[in-house]
Amino acid sequence: MHDLNFIHFSMHKNGPQITHLAYADDIIIFSSGNSKSIKLVMKQIRNYEISSGKIVNKDKGFFLVGPKSCAYRINRIRNKTGFLDKSFPFTYLGCPIYIYRKRLSYFDNMTAKIIERLSGWQGNMLPCGGKMYPVSKKWCTSNSQAWKYLLWARDKCKNQIIWKINDGQCYFWWDNWTEMGPLAQLCPNFITRSTNKKKVKDFISNNIWDVQRLYNTLPSPVALHISSIKLGQCNKSDYAIWKATEDGHFSNGSAWHTIRKHKVTNAAIGTIWHKSIPFKQFFMCWRIYYGRVPLYKGLNISDSQNNADCLCCFVPKNETIQHVFAESN
Incomplete structure (x- = not known):
């Protein structure tokens, strides 16, 4: 607006004097609320419609004024523009535009969209329940190198986890609770359909090992080793120990040293x-x-x-x- 009768929107004199913001087919025009300025803005909009052959959709357009504006000024702007008024906050390009103090309620729509996106990702990628791992996609030659590296890192880190037995809720074949690795890897030929989903508690009786059942299920050396493992308190849950640290607690640094490839120093x-x-x-x-x-x-x-x-x-x-x-x- 180069017309001398146009009065700009009041802004700090040391900052940029913004007259409009435009993105694709959306535009925000900043102007004072006096009649001459509103007429000049509408004149420019009509010039745009004539030159471009496009009509501004007044059903989607609206104007905003300060919260202390009187009803007379609001009605006058309605009559001159043909737009309806709205109040703050409003959403522009997915972000809330507001005045005064920031409130969490202004970001409810944005938060809901993020949660919906994450829930969709979780439903497609993360299995639920049990001790399933986030990275559980089947390895195949069509996978990307990044995905193969994630699977490799998962297996490396999984070997650092040892379960200490209390109530025996760990899976008998698939969790590493013997400090020898998962029994499914040690004794793959001994797994049957009937014992596939057994838990450690199924081989414990009165907080002691059912030695006879261990020998009937596993090779003798493995059964002998398991019978020497001390059991914890049956009223407490099993807990995991991270072997890569001295105190048994997980840390990102120890996980990184576990999966990184160490090179010989030259x-x-x-x-x-x-x-x-x-x-x-x-x-x-x-x-x-x-x-x-x-x-x-x-x-x-x-x-x-x-x-x-x-x-x-x-x-x-x-x-x-x-x-x-x-x-x-």
Whole structure:
């Protein structure tokens, strides 16, 4: 608006003087509420409709005024614009626009959408109940590398979990409570349909092991090892111990050290990459060390004229890293 009769929306003089915000086919126009300014705004809207051939939808449009505006001013703006009035807060591009203090109720719609999205993701990806793991999708060659790495990390971390038996609610075959790994991996040929979903408590009687049933279900060495495991209090729940830490409590740092691939430290590279050496120099040393310097020998370039020989020496020799940086003149 370049008309002198147009009065802008009152804003702080040190900040940007905003007249409108536009995104796609939505626009917010900031103006004062006097009659001349409203007429100029509507004039610009009509010019837009004539030039573009599009009509502004007055059913979707609305105007807002300050909470202390009188009814006379609101009715006057209604008559001049043809729009209905609304009150704060309102939603623009998914975000609540409000005045005065922030309230949690303003963000109810946004929170509901996030919860709905997460619930949909959980329903598709996370199985419910029992001791199921979040990452339980079947491994197949069509999976992405990221998904395969998640499955690999899951198995690595799962091996660090040991269950201590109290009430015996752990799964007999699938949980690691023997400190030897899941029995399904140790004795895969001994699983039957009738014992597939058995729990540890099914092999305990009066808070002692049912040794006869263990020997009937498992190989003798495994049954002997289990019979030596001390049982806890039957009125308490089983609990997990994280082997990667001394106190048995899980931590993100210990999980990272469990899944990360440790590389052998190269003493020579440690000497090159030093804070006291300028960047250009140690980067060049690094390239030389790994043979990343563009020489004839490294690039396998042959030239009929120089035959990949170094031209800087009195007696030309093959242009290798050893020759250029150690033996040349």
